[in-house]
Amino acid sequence: MREEINKITILPGINKFGENERFEKIDIKKGQVVAIVGHTGAGKSQLLYDLERLAQKDTKSKRKILVNDEVPDKELRFNPKRKLIASLAQSMNFFTDMSVGDFLQLHLESRGKKSKKGLIKEVIDETNKITGETISPKMNLLNLSGGQSRALMVSDVANISISPIILIDEIENAGIRKEEAIKILVEEGKIILIVTHDPSLALSADKRIIIKNGGVVKILNTSLKEKGIAHYLNWIENYGLDIREKIRKGEEIKNVEIYCEPIKSKNKIQI
Amino acid sequence: MKFIIFAGTPGSGKTSIIKYIIQELKNDSKLFFAKFDCLQTLDNERITQEHKIPAVKKLSGELCPDHYTALEIPKIIKENQDKDIIILETAGLCLRCSPYVKEGLGVNVLDITSGDPSRYGPILTEADIVAISKGDLISQAEREIFRAKVLKVNPKAKISEVNGLTGEGAIDIAEFIKESPVIKNENLTLKHSMPSALCGYCYGNRIIDEKEEHQRALAGKELKNLVPGLNCGKCGFKSCNEFIRAVLDGKAKKEQCPFIKQ
Numbered sequence: 001m002r003e004e005i006n007k008i009t010i011l012p013g014i015n016k017f018g019e020n021e022r023f024e025k026i027d028i029k030k031g032q033v034v035a036i037v038g039h040t041g042a043g044k045s046q047l048l049y050d051l052e053r054l055a056q057k058d059t060k061s062k063r064k065i066l067v068n069d070e071v072p073d074k075e076l077r078f079n080p081k082r083k084l085i086a087s088l089a090q091s092m093n094f095f096t097d098m099s100v101g102d103f104l105q106l107h108l109e110s111r112g113k114k115s116k117k118g119l120i121k122e123v124i125d126e127t128n129k130i131t132g133e134t135i136s137p138k139m140n141l142l143n144l145s146g147g148q149s150r151a152l153m154v155s156d157v158a159n160i161s162i163s164p165i166i167l168i169d170e171i172e173n174a175g176i177r178k179e180e181a182i183k184i185l186v187e188e189g190k191i192i193l194i195v196t197h198d199p200s201l202a203l204s205a206d207k208r209i210i211i212k213n214g215g216v217v218k219i220l221n222t223s224l225k226e227k228g229i230a231h232y233l234n235w236i237e238n239y240g241l242d243i244r245e246k247i248r249k250g251e252e253i254k255n256v257e258i259y260c261e262p263i264k265s266k267n268k269i270q271i
Numbered sequence: 272m273k274f275i276i277f278a279g280t281p282g283s284g285k286t287s288i289i290k291y292i293i294q295e296l297k298n299d300s301k302l303f304f305a306k307f308d309c310l311q312t313l314d315n316e317r318i319t320q321e322h323k324i325p326a327v328k329k330l331s332g333e334l335c336p337d338h339y340t341a342l343e344i345p346k347i348i349k350e351n352q353d354k355d356i357i358i359l360e361t362a363g364l365c366l367r368c369s370p371y372v373k374e375g376l377g378v379n380v381l382d383i384t385s386g387d388p389s390r391y392g393p394i395l396t397e398a399d400i401v402a403i404s405k406g407d408l409i410s411q412a413e414r415e416i417f418r419a420k421v422l423k424v425n426p427k428a429k430i431s432e433v434n435g436l437t438g439e440g441a442i443d444i445a446e447f448i449k450e451s452p453v454i455k456n457e458n459l460t461l462k463h464s465m466p467s468a469l470c471g472y473c474y475g476n477r478i479i480d481e482k483e484e485h486q487r488a489l490a491g492k493e494l495k496n497l498v499p500g501l502n503c504g505k506c507g508f509k510s511c512n513e514f515i516r517a518v519l520d521g522k523a524k525k526e527q528c529p530f531i532k533q
Binding site: 095 | 384407411413419420437438439442
């Protein structure tokens with residue numbers, strides 16, 4: 001049985017100095033992607049933590065999280081079989097000494113799911129779409145690189161910890177193809193929150209929450225213009241990635257051909 | 272009075288999380304904190320300083336710290352009749368002893384990076400509550416697997432994820448403590464028999480050889496398989512282990528146990 005999630009609500013708590021956050025509430029609706037931005041150490045990950053725990057004034061920030069306008073029950077908060085939230089944290093290492101295949105099998109079992117034939121292969125195939133160096137089910141978890149671990153976690157969240165709410169912490173630092181990763185994670189009808197320093201990721205979200213000194217200081221809806229800028233930034237980045245690939249292959253880079261690709265959008269956007 | 276025992280390996284975050292739990296409880300209840308350790312500890316002073324609640328330190332020295340804890344419990348209870356909650360932190364060196372009492376509440380603080388939960392004995396399997404610490408260091412997938420493994424060895428456990436640095440999860444443990452039963456002035460019983468002093472090393476021998484010590488341990492093990500482990504007292508001793516020791520020392524005959532006779 002999967003609970004239908006239409007909305008989560010963040011109610012204000014306190015910042016690092018104990019001062020009240022100055023917003024009434026933040027509603028995040030089904031299908032929305034929200035970016036959480038701010039300087040390093042500002043408290044972005046704390047907000048993700050509050051959401052993952054469905055905090056009830058019992059975390060450092062004293063925030064309160066509602067699901068569908070109600071206080072979620074304890075089972076929902078702690079039983080992984082009923083958990084609503086899948087998260088990708090910043091930590092990129094595994095501690096368990098076992099093969100990738102066995103690990104995924106165990107995770108399936110701990111979620112109370114029966115192993116569908118071919119699912120493990122699917123998880124691994126999708127992992128290999130977003131990491132440069134491919135992995136196989138026989139490889140030991142402990143031998144995976146940072147990028148491989150992160151890619152495996154992304155694929156696990158997309159295929160095993162299937163949840164209506166997904167929390168992502170700084171996916172751009174993982175050495176993986178972030179666009180592919182987001183594509184795999186973002187499905188229609190989900191609520192997605194991304195902590196990020198990446199301008200194109202931040203501007204492609206529906207809204208962004210700005211954090212300073214442990215508290216939310218501003219909430220902005222992304223304008224159409226900003227979405228256009230995100231698209232442009234993304235294009236520049238991809239151009240850079242192409243050059244990176246050439247460098248990796250040992251090619252010499254002689255000149256840069258920067259030109260602006262017309263934006264394929266129904267809405268006219270001025271940049 | 273409620274009686275809460277915290278056990279867990281050194282460095283698992285027992286004291287850190289206890290501080291946050293005390294913070295949650297101290298406004299509504301009169302608390303007392305007892306810290307057990309082998310050689311040295313300052314935790315009792317820190318707790319008193321930070322939270323203004325009375326605390327004591329107990330150092331076991333030559334004795335096994337968990338056995339020493341059990342020996343000291345009656346005194347602690349007697350001296351603190353005016354308190355609502357006694358929180359006792361063990362040295363946490365032995366995964367086998369775990370001096371949890373049936374009448375009170377046993378909390379195992381379990382470091383998520385410390386390996387497979389199936390390696391742990393009564394410290395985990397007999398705990399009422401398992402507080403899993405350091406979860407922020409690993410992926411959600413591993414956290415979920417770890418949790419499932421804990422439930423495999425201790426299906427009755429209530430599990431809470433805690434963070435000793437930030438205090439997250441402390442409020443859940445505080446809730447469990449508030450819901451836990453009150454102990455009356457009766458004798459407390461251990462949830463699990465502690466290991467028995469069957470071999471010469473328990474008595475302080477230092478020579479490692481194949482002869483005497485080995486023989487005694489082997490004979491002890493054999494007897495352990497024969498006795499029922501009921502601690503029924505029909506042999507005249509308080510526990511099966513005590514009876515075995517007496518037999519090995521030549522102070523009792525094994526036929527004194529009605530179950531061995533059959």
